[in-house]
Amino acid sequence: MTTYFPEVDKIQFEGTSSRNPLAFRHYNASEIVEGRTMNDWLRFAVCYWHTFRGTGSDPFGAPTLMRPWDDGTDSLDNALRRVDVAFEFMTKLGVPYYCFHDRDVAPEGATLRESNANLDAVARKLKEAQRSTGIKLLWGTANLFSHPRYMHGAATSPNADVFAYAGAQVKKALEVTYELGGENYVFWGGREGYMCSYNTDMKRELDHLARFMHMAHEHAKSIGFKGQFLFEPKPKEPTKHQYDFDAAACLNFLRQYGLMDVVKLNIETNHATLAGHSMMHELEYASIQGVLGSIDANTGDLLLGWDTDQFPTDIYLTTQIMLVLMKQGGLHSGGTNFDAKVRRESIDPIDLFHAHVGGMDAFARGLKIAAAIRADGVLNDFVRQRYSTYDNGMGRRIEAGSVSLNELDTYIQESTSLTANTSGRQEMLENLINRYI
C-alpha cells in the first residue's frame, strides 16, 4: 500500500520527559480527567480545507506548499487520492473526527449535476475510509463563497437564482453529511454580508438568510438528519460587514427569526479576536445562553489584523477555553476542530504533524490546568463571594424580581450603612492562574 507520510509512525503519548518532537507530552486519549477521557472532553477534528487543500498562496504570492501526492489539478482522480492521504494522516495522528466543505473533498463540475456526481464519488470513498479507520465526520458544510457566482453572497445575494443555486448546493451537502453520519452541520456566512450600504437592502438580505436556514432545517428533518446545526460567527473577511459578526449578533438573528431551538454556535478564536473580543468572552456569552455547540481551534497574530488561522500553542488561551467548556459539561455533539493552517514557509508535509501535535498537546494541557483550577476551587469561591450581596437581603429580592425602583429608593434613603465595595483583586487572580500553568 502506498504511504504518503513514510517518515511518520503513529504518534504516541510519551509523557513530559519525552524529547521526541512528534510525540504527545500531554495528550493521552484514554487518560481520565474529571471522570471523562481526554478524548471525550476534546473530540479533536482535522479540517480538510487547510490541511489537505491549503496551498500557502497569499494575496502577494503563489502557492508554496507543493504536496508530493498532489498533481496540481482539480480532477476527481486527485480528489480520490487525497482521501487516502487524509485518512493516513488522521490515523497516524490519532484524531477521532474530521470536517469538510463539499468543494474541499470533490471538484466543482460545469453543472450542479456534475458537481453532485463528483461529490457522490468521493463520498463513497470517504464512507469506506471512515468504516475501515473508525474516524468519524464531526461536521459537513457547503462552500458558498469561493465560486464567482457567490460574489454578492449566497443566501443574501440580491440575485434570487444565486439563492436558489446555494439552496440546491446545501441540499446536497446536507444529504452527504447525513450519509456519512455527520454529527453536526455548519453554516459559516462566507459572503453573507455587504461591502456598500448604498446598494444593499439589509432587511431583505437578513430575511432571506433566515428563510434559507429554515429551509435547510426543514430538509434535514425530511431526510432524517438529526445532527446539530451550527452557525459560525465572523465579523469581517471577506466582506466588510458580516451579518454573523459575533456571538451576540448571531444570537439576535437566531432569536429574531425563530431559529433558537435548532441552531447553536461554532465559535472560532481568530474570529472572536477579529471582532474585538477574547475567545473566552465569546464562549462564555454563548455558553450562558445554552448555545455553545462546538469550537474552531486556532489563533490569530497580535501584530496582524487579519484571519491568520494559526495553530493554537498558547497555554493561557487553551486553559481559558477549557474552563468554559468544562463548566458547561463539555461540547456534547460538538468538537475541537483545528481550523488552522501551517505558515506558507512551513513547506514539508511533516509540518502538518508538528502543527497538529502541538495544538492537541496545548489543549490537553489546558484541560489538565483547568481541571486543577476547578479542583482547588479558589477562583470559583472568589467569584461567588464577589456577588454574595445578592445571596440575601435586598440583593436577593432584586434577583427574585420582587422590588420596584420605589422600594430601592426607600431602602437607600433609610439605610444607615451600605455595603462598601471590595477589591476586584485582578492582579492576585492573574498570579493565581500562573500557579497552575
Ligand code: XUL
Ligand atoms: C472561515 C472559516 C470557515 C468555516 C467553515 O474563516 O472559519 O472555514 O469554519 O466554512
Ligand code: CO
Ligand atoms: Co472556522
